[in-house]
Amino acid sequence: MDIIDRIIDQLGSEDEVVRVQAGEALLMMGSAAVRPLIQALENRNQKGRHLIAATLGYLGDMRAVEPLIRALRDRDPVVRYHSALALGKLRDKRAIQPLIYSLFDETPPLGPDPLTGEVLTVRGAAALALGDLQATEAVEPLKVVLRSDLRSLRLAVAQSLARIPCQEAVSVLVEHLKTEKDPEIKRLIVRLLKKSPFFPAGADLKQIIVQSADPEIQDALTEEGSTESEPATLLELQPETLVGSHPREMPHPLRKHKVPLAIAVAVAIGYSLYQWRPLILVISALIVWGALMIWSIVRHRRRRQKNISKPEPERTSSPV
Secondary structure (H helix, E strand, O other): OOHHHHHHHHOOOOOHHHHHHHHHHHHHHHHHHHHHHHHHHOOOOOOOHHHHHHHHHHHOOHHHHHHHHHHOOOOOHHHHHHHHHHHHHHOOHHHHHHHHHHOOOOOOOOEEOOOOOOEEOHHHHHHHHHHHOOOHHHHHHHHHHOOOOOHHHHHHHHHHHHHOOOHHHHHHHHHHOOOOOOHHHHHHHHHHHHHOOOOOOOHHHHHHHHOOOOHHHHHHHHOOOOOOOOOOOOOOOOHHHOOOOOOOOOOOHHHHOHHHHHHHHHHHHHHHHHHOOHHHHHHHHHHHHHHHHHHHHHHHHHHHHHHHHOOOOOOOOOOO
C-alpha cells in the first residue's frame, strides 16, 4: 500500500481532524490522487466513500465524471448525495441526464443539516448540481419536483432554476409564486428573480409579480438590497456539513495555508542563512509549516463546533 492509499484510508477515520488532514493532503497532491481515489470509490468495502466522492469533486479532474455518474446508482444514499454535488462542481454535460434521473430518487432524507436544520436529500443535491450545470433540459423535471411537500427540496429547486439561463426557468418560478405557501421561499424566489438577467426581459412576468396582493412578495420587491432577513439557502450553506463529511468550505490547502507557509519559509530561510546549511532550510520549513497547519486545523475545528452550538435564529414560519 503506497502513501496515497494510506491517506485515502484516513478519510474513513472516526477522528474529524484526521479526515480533514487527509482531505487537504489529497487536494495538495492534485491529479496524482485522482486514479487512486477513483479506484477507492469503486471499492464497495472502502470506508469513507462519500468523502472520496466529495474530494473528487473538489479536485476538478474530468477523469472522475464517469465514476461519479456510476456512483449515482450506488446502494449507499450518502455516496449518491455527495456524488451528485461533486458532479455539479465538475460541470460536465455528460452528468445532466443521470442527474435528472436522480431528481426522482426515492431515498428518505439523510438527516438535518446541522447549521440550517433543513433536511438533506439526494434529490436536493441533484437539483443543485443541475443548477451548477445550467442545464436547460432540466427545467421541466425541476418544475415537477418543485411541487414537492419537502421544504428543503423546493428551496434547492428554486435556486437551481434561478441559475439556468433561459426564459422558461424564470416562467416556472413566477408561476410557482402563485401556489407557494412558505413565506421565506416566496421571498427567496422574488430575490432570485430580481437578480436574473431574464427577468426584466419578460415584461408580462414582471407585471404579474408587481400586481400581486401577496404581502410577502411585495415586501421582497420593496427591499433594497437587504439580505439580513433572507434565510440561509442551500447554496450559501453547502449541505456537505453532514456528520462525517468534509468541512462546509474546503478551499485548496495552498490558498488556505498560504500565510502559515509564507511564515514557515521566512523562518527557515532566516535560520538557514544564519547557519549556512541548506539541509536545515528544508527540515525547518517542513517542521514549522506542519506545526502551523495543525494549529490552523485545530482552530478551524473549534470555530466550527462553536458555530454549530449557536442557537438557530427565529424563523417566520416552521419548516414543513
